[in-house]
Structures are given as C-alpha cells and as structure tokens.
Amino acid sequence: MVNDSDPRPEDIGSESEAAALAKGSPEGQPPASAPAPPPAAVGVPAVPDSVLAADGVRSIPVPDGPERPGTRYVTSSEGAPPLPPPGGYRGARNPDLEKARHALVSPVDLLARPVVSSTPVVDGPRPLRRVGIVALVAAIGWAVVLLGALAVSATDFLFNLNVVVIQLLIIGVIVAAVILKDARRLGGIALAIALVFNVVTIGGVSAVRTAAQGSYEGQKTEQQKLWERYPGVKGMSTAEIKAQPSLEEVRARTEEVLGAVRERLSADYGVTWVEQPVAEDVSPERNGYGGESMLRTYTSTIWSTNEAITDNALKLQMMHSIDDVLFSYGMSEYYPVNDPSESTIDPSIIEKMFGSTDPDLQAQWEWAAYDYDTGGWFYGDLYDLSKDTTGRFRTERQADHDRTGVPMEGLSIMLRAEKLLSEGDVTAFDQRMSEYE
Known part of the structure; x- marks a missing residue:
C-alpha cells in the first residue's frame, strides 16, 4: 500500500537537485559555475508561476504529443540528443512538406536551385529534317518536269540516259529521308509522289500516247521532220x-x-x-x-x-x-x-x-x-x-x-x-x- 506521504520518484530527483543548489549557493542563488538554463524555444510561451513547486523549483510538464517539441529537456542536456536545427534535419521526411512541394514550388526553393544555362534553341528546322525537305522539293520539282515533257510529247527526252540517272539520284535522297527519323514524314510524302510521277510511269504513258497518235517527233528539228516524210528511198533517185x-x-x-x-x-x-x-x-x-x-x-x-x-x-x-x-x-x-x-x-x-x-x-x-x-x-x-x-x-x-x-x-x-x-x-x-x- 502506497503512502501519500512517501516521496514519488520524480520528486526525489527534484528535491535532491534543489538541495544541491541550496548547499552550493547562499540564499538559494545558483553558483557561478552552474550552467545557465536553456533559452526558451522560439514560439513557446513562458512557463507561468502556477507550475512552480513548493520549494520554488519549476516543474515543467512533458507533453504527451508532438505539440511542444524542443521543451522536453529544460534542466539539463546531459545524455539527451541535440536539438534539431531550424527547419529539421537535412533529408528528413516531413509529410506536410512533401504535400506542399507537390502542390507548388516555394520561391525559396527556386532561389536555392543552381542556375543552369539552357541550350539555345536554333531557329529553323532540325538538321536531319532538312533531308526530308530536300527530298520533298526534289520529288515535286521532278514531277513537274516529267509532266511538262509529257505535255509536249517529248518521249525521246524521257528515255534519255541522263534522265534515268537523275531519277536514281532523287530516289536515293528519298530513301535517305525515309530512313532518318526526323525526316521520315516528309520522306514518305516524297516517296508517294515519286511512285506516281517517275520516268517509268510518265515515259510509258508518253510512249503509248505517241504510238496512238502516230507522232514520233520528239525533239527533232524541222529539217529532220521534213526528211522523215521523204516519199522515196535513200540512195535511189x-x-x-x-x-x-x-x-x-x-x-x-x-x-x-x-x-x-x-x-x-x-x-x-x-x-x-x-x-x-x-x-x-x-x-x-x-x-x-x-x-x-x-x-x-x-x-x-x-x-x-x-x-x-x-x-x-x-x-x-x-x-x-x-x-x-x-x-x-x-x-x-x-x-x-x-x-x-x-x-x-x-x-x-x-x-x-x-x-x-x-x-x-x-x-x-x-x-x-x-x-x-x-x-x-x-x-x-x-x-x-x-x-x-x-x-x-x-x-x-x-x-x-x-x-x-x-x-x-x-x-x-x-x-x-x-x-x-x-x-x-x-x-x-x-x-x-x-x-x-
């Protein structure tokens, strides 16, 4: 059975500390060598006199929850961990802070971030995309040339060796554009144009048209056309x-x-x-x-x-x-x-x-x-x-x-x-x- 007059464990510590202070300093003043009490935490209200014990020693209650951090140790810091720095330890997780960071970026964070120079943006198309532009322009231009030759019935021009070489070069540019990722879209358009308007298709249409009309003039001169209609036979008078x-x-x-x-x-x-x-x-x-x-x-x-x-x-x-x-x-x-x-x-x-x-x-x-x-x-x-x-x-x-x-x-x-x-x-x-x- 516990007697109310018996001292409680927490009171024993308080009384011994008070006695030690009374012996070391007359009139209850703390000795000069005694450590100064820690300053009150910023934002924490002063302890009222109602919490003073009967012997004059302040008894600071320890809160049960996290509402009063930093006030648990007020008489001595021996054996206790140091107080966290303002803002908490670096790398420590704070749920509220995490939510805030996801919601918005603090101006302080923006100022604290190192300034990284961004890569300057080059005006105009990317270098590889220019291949697609060249292929598209070449395909359209070549289609116009072939259609012009078809319009004037220049069948001889369409079946010229130089024309075939030019067609092969254009096909090479189009293939390169299709292979490159940046130029693939334009290369595909150029390929579609080249499949319709090329030497084979336009030349075939021109040959059929010339045969149907009986016009084999091509690029012949007027003198050649005249002798083409010669009623006799060469070498016979x-x-x-x-x-x-x-x-x-x-x-x-x-x-x-x-x-x-x-x-x-x-x-x-x-x-x-x-x-x-x-x-x-x-x-x-x-x-x-x-x-x-x-x-x-x-x-x-x-x-x-x-x-x-x-x-x-x-x-x-x-x-x-x-x-x-x-x-x-x-x-x-x-x-x-x-x-x-x-x-x-x-x-x-x-x-x-x-x-x-x-x-x-x-x-x-x-x-x-x-x-x-x-x-x-x-x-x-x-x-x-x-x-x-x-x-x-x-x-x-x-x-x-x-x-x-x-x-x-x-x-x-x-x-x-x-x-x-x-x-x-x-x-x-x-x-x-x-x-x-």
Missing part, C-alpha cells in the same frame, strides 16, 4: 524508182513465173499443188530517214506440193527443172543457199539454219534465183522431216500447218520483190518528191 516495174507489173510477172514452175514439175514428177490461204503481202518500205516511203515490198502467195519428197537425187532433179524455167524468164542461176560449197553464207550459220552442213542430212533445202527485171528473188524451200534429228523443224512446220493448213513436208515456191511503186501512186509521188528537188 526518182528516175531509178520510176524505171523499175510497177507493183502491178511485178505481181503479174510473179503469177506467170509461179504458174510455169508448177506446170513443169507436175508434168515431169506428177506432183500436185495447194495455195496457202495466206494472201500476198504488200508492206510499206522504209525511206532511210526514219519514216515510211511510198514504195512497197511485195511477197507473193506460197504454193506447196501435197507430196513429201525424201529422195536426195529426186530433190536435185526437181531443182534443176525449176532452174530451166527461171532461165527462160531471164533470172539468174538457181543455186542452193543451203550448200556450203556454193553458198556465200558462213557454214556455222548454215548448220543453224538447215540442221547440218551436209545437204544429204539437212531437214530443209533452200534454193534462190535473182530476177533482174523486178529486182526480186525467187525462193524454193523443200522440207524433209525424215532428216530432222532434233525435232525443231517438225515443231516449226506443225505450227505453220496449224496456222495456215500448209503441208508439213514437200516443196514450197514463192517470189519476193522490194522498192516497188504502185501505178496509182505515181502522181502523188511526183508531187511529194518536188519538195526535195
């Missing part, structure tokens, strides 16, 4: 052209010669003939200046035997009979083009054309004679597929048979003449030739 047999005369002569050959071979060897369904061909002759003349190349219809001829001796007899007929019409000697001993063609070419350099082993024979009157050539081709060891000639003859119905084997005869003027074109020819006299 007007007198030479008009001295030749007309197209109609050559056609009549050809029909006569072919008829005579067919009659002779039918009478001597009993062969029969069939005319190929392909009509005669009359095509324009080139004038030697990049255009077409008024002269024509004539190719007659082809007559073929229905019978195959495989005996080499019989082949030679038939060719000599044809030679007799052609000689009567004033033509040259009928000679074998396929025989290296009489032909002027290189033997290697003869082998490629006829399958061998030996006439006895060839799958095709070809003989020819020159017609001095018409300036044309009479041809006789004899096909013997029993000599075809590669199958090439059979494939070719099969294709001709399927297309025209011509027999796959046997003898075929025809005549071809060049640089012929039709009788109906003589007047127009003279008028046009007067421009070049």
Whole structure:
C-alpha cells in the first residue's frame, strides 16, 4: 500500500537537485559555475508561476504529443540528443512538406536551385529534317518536269540516259529521308509522289500516247521532220524508182513465173499443188530517214506440193527443172543457199539454219534465183522431216500447218520483190518528191 506521504520518484530527483543548489549557493542563488538554463524555444510561451513547486523549483510538464517539441529537456542536456536545427534535419521526411512541394514550388526553393544555362534553341528546322525537305522539293520539282515533257510529247527526252540517272539520284535522297527519323514524314510524302510521277510511269504513258497518235517527233528539228516524210528511198533517185516495174507489173510477172514452175514439175514428177490461204503481202518500205516511203515490198502467195519428197537425187532433179524455167524468164542461176560449197553464207550459220552442213542430212533445202527485171528473188524451200534429228523443224512446220493448213513436208515456191511503186501512186509521188528537188 502506497503512502501519500512517501516521496514519488520524480520528486526525489527534484528535491535532491534543489538541495544541491541550496548547499552550493547562499540564499538559494545558483553558483557561478552552474550552467545557465536553456533559452526558451522560439514560439513557446513562458512557463507561468502556477507550475512552480513548493520549494520554488519549476516543474515543467512533458507533453504527451508532438505539440511542444524542443521543451522536453529544460534542466539539463546531459545524455539527451541535440536539438534539431531550424527547419529539421537535412533529408528528413516531413509529410506536410512533401504535400506542399507537390502542390507548388516555394520561391525559396527556386532561389536555392543552381542556375543552369539552357541550350539555345536554333531557329529553323532540325538538321536531319532538312533531308526530308530536300527530298520533298526534289520529288515535286521532278514531277513537274516529267509532266511538262509529257505535255509536249517529248518521249525521246524521257528515255534519255541522263534522265534515268537523275531519277536514281532523287530516289536515293528519298530513301535517305525515309530512313532518318526526323525526316521520315516528309520522306514518305516524297516517296508517294515519286511512285506516281517517275520516268517509268510518265515515259510509258508518253510512249503509248505517241504510238496512238502516230507522232514520233520528239525533239527533232524541222529539217529532220521534213526528211522523215521523204516519199522515196535513200540512195535511189526518182528516175531509178520510176524505171523499175510497177507493183502491178511485178505481181503479174510473179503469177506467170509461179504458174510455169508448177506446170513443169507436175508434168515431169506428177506432183500436185495447194495455195496457202495466206494472201500476198504488200508492206510499206522504209525511206532511210526514219519514216515510211511510198514504195512497197511485195511477197507473193506460197504454193506447196501435197507430196513429201525424201529422195536426195529426186530433190536435185526437181531443182534443176525449176532452174530451166527461171532461165527462160531471164533470172539468174538457181543455186542452193543451203550448200556450203556454193553458198556465200558462213557454214556455222548454215548448220543453224538447215540442221547440218551436209545437204544429204539437212531437214530443209533452200534454193534462190535473182530476177533482174523486178529486182526480186525467187525462193524454193523443200522440207524433209525424215532428216530432222532434233525435232525443231517438225515443231516449226506443225505450227505453220496449224496456222495456215500448209503441208508439213514437200516443196514450197514463192517470189519476193522490194522498192516497188504502185501505178496509182505515181502522181502523188511526183508531187511529194518536188519538195526535195
């Protein structure tokens, strides 16, 4: 049982301290060597006299909470931690201060921060972005050039080697712009333009347009355009052209010669003939200046035997009979083009054309004679597929048979003449030739 008269532990400390002070200093004054009491904390109110103990010693209550920090030790600082500096320890966490810092920045913090010089901002686009600008400008400019060439039908310009090189350089710049991050957007736009407007697309459109309109002028001079319309043939005078047999005369002569050959071979060897369904061909002759003349190349219809001829001796007899007929019409000697001993063609070419350099082993024979009157050539081709060891000639003859119905084997005869003027074109020819006299 505790007696109220017994001293409490906290009072014992107070009484002993008070006695020690009374002994060391008369009249209750503290000795000169005693430490001075700590100054009152800033912002803390003075202790009222009501808290003085009966012996005159102040008894300062210790608060339970954090409302009175710094006033816990008032009589002695021995064994106690030092007081925190104003503002608290550096690095200590203060929830209220953290919230305030998130809410706003104190002017004190701004003044306390070191001033860092910022990197000066360069006016204009970034260096790598300039590549995209260059690519876009090049693509647009090149598109304008190509469209201008298309507008004036400058097809020759579009298919020039220098133009292709320029196009490749522009493509290189566009690819570089697409690779670089800063220039990728502009590079993509330039790439889209280049895919539509380039030498291939614009050149193709120009070529189709030129072919459809028949205008192959390009960048030619007026003098070149004039000679492009030349009605004659380069190297032949007007007198030479008009001295030749007309197209109609050559056609009549050809029909006569072919008829005579067919009659002779039918009478001597009993062969029969069939005319190929392909009509005669009359095509324009080139004038030697990049255009077409008024002269024509004539190719007659082809007559073929229905019978195959495989005996080499019989082949030679038939060719000599044809030679007799052609000689009567004033033509040259009928000679074998396929025989290296009489032909002027290189033997290697003869082998490629006829399958061998030996006439006895060839799958095709070809003989020819020159017609001095018409300036044309009479041809006789004899096909013997029993000599075809590669199958090439059979494939070719099969294709001709399927297309025209011509027999796959046997003898075929025809005549071809060049640089012929039709009788109906003589007047127009003279008028046009007067421009070049």
